[in-house]
Amino acid sequence: MRLYSASAQTARQPRLSATDWISAGLEALLERGIDAVQVTVLAQRLNVTRGSFYWHFDSREALLTAMIAEWRARNTGVMVEAVAETETLEDGILALFSVWVDHRRFDARLDQAIRDWARHDDSLRSQVKAEDNARVAVISEFFQRHGYEQPEAFIRARVIYFTQISYYALNIEADEAMADRLGYLEAYFRSFTGRDMAPAVARAYREANLGDRHDD
Incomplete structure (x- = not known):
């Protein structure tokens, strides 16, 4: 009963x-x-x-689709927001840097987990490739807004983006303190943009990040 x-x-x-x-x-x-x-x-x-x-x-597959959508919204969405309507080249590049070092905003572990999953899933592999292309396109458009012609804007976008993705994949963060990373700030900026960062901007960014963050 x-x-x-x-x-x-x-x-x-x-x-x-x-x-x-x-x-x-x-x-x-x-x-x-x-x-x-x-x-x-x-x-x-x-x-x-x-x-x-x-x-x-309806199914496990529906959940997996929703998980992929969540990854896309988190990690591509925050990147789009970072460079949207930035007034200066320095503002946009530093906004990207800030997103990439703040894992509450850009979830590096999730990005790598999705890529690991995609190695065994052809459909997801295509989606990851499309997402990488979309992210590069956003950064390329940002460079164009700040005076770079094509194909230079596209190549610089690829260089900055894939450098960061490789940084995560190689887990370099585990062995590099934030103070050390910030010490390379001007050199990174020059490498990615071909231009020099204003000393006052670099100083303010370094002071703000060293003051607000603690290495895990």
Whole structure:
């Protein structure tokens, strides 16, 4: 004899949103890779039944699609915002630098986890390539707004972007203190732009970042 209806049992479940499931999926991806993103495993992690999942998603594939969309919104969106309508070349380059060193804004671990997943998924590999192209295009357009002709704007965009992605992939951050990175600020700027940074701008940026940040 059933004492509780299915609806009553569901009502006793924690009220999770689609965002909760996406967050759980991303956490599992970061911790153990894409094979760990399974409905049963996530339900156990969230302490709910599988039925709670199907209130929000038709299938595991739908969740994976939502996770990819979340990655795109976080990591490409913040990059677009960084260089949008910047008044000077220095403003835009320093805004990109700030985004890339602040993992609350640009999630470097998530970017690498998505790339690891894409090595075994042809469809995702194509999406990652498209996203890389979109990011480079945004930076290229920024360079063009500040006086660079094509193809120089595009090449400089590729150089600055793929340098940073390689920096994450090689995990150089683990061995390089923020003070050391800021010590290279003017040299990086000159390398990426072919121009010199105003000393006052470099000094203000260095002081602000050394004052506000602590290395993990």
